Amino acid sequence: MNEAEEAKADPWTQRARPAFLYVMYALLLWSVPMGLVAGIDPALAAAIIAGIRAYFEALPEPLYALFGTGYIGYTAARAWGKAKGAER
Numbered sequence: 001m002n003e004a005e006e007a008k009a010d011p012w013t014q015r016a017r018p019a020f021l022y023v024m025y026a027l028l029l030w031s032v033p034m035g036l037v038a039g040i041d042p043a044l045a046a047a048i049i050a051g052i053r054a055y056f057e058a059l060p061e062p063l064y065a066l067f068g069t070g071y072i073g074y075t076a077a078r079a080w081g082k083a084k085g086a087e088r
Contacts, residue, residue: 038045 034045037048
């Protein structure tokens with residue numbers, strides 16, 4: 001976290017990066033119980049996977065583009081700020 005973020009003491013800014021990582025950890029950890037379900041009842045695992053796939057396919061493509069653009073923009077801005085010495 002840089003000095004500007006610390007000075008603001010904005011809880012949304014402070015939790016943004018850890019929250020994203022927690023979501024990614026949850027997605028990775030979800031594979032463990034899904035592996036157990038698939039070992040016990042492959043049909044149930046297939047039904048769960050089909051439901052999750054249907055959910056993600058129902059999300060509009062512009063939403064994925066917005067997320068990708070925001071994430072890449074944030075990464076580029078951080079790299080530029082660090083290169084200029086504005087951020088640690």
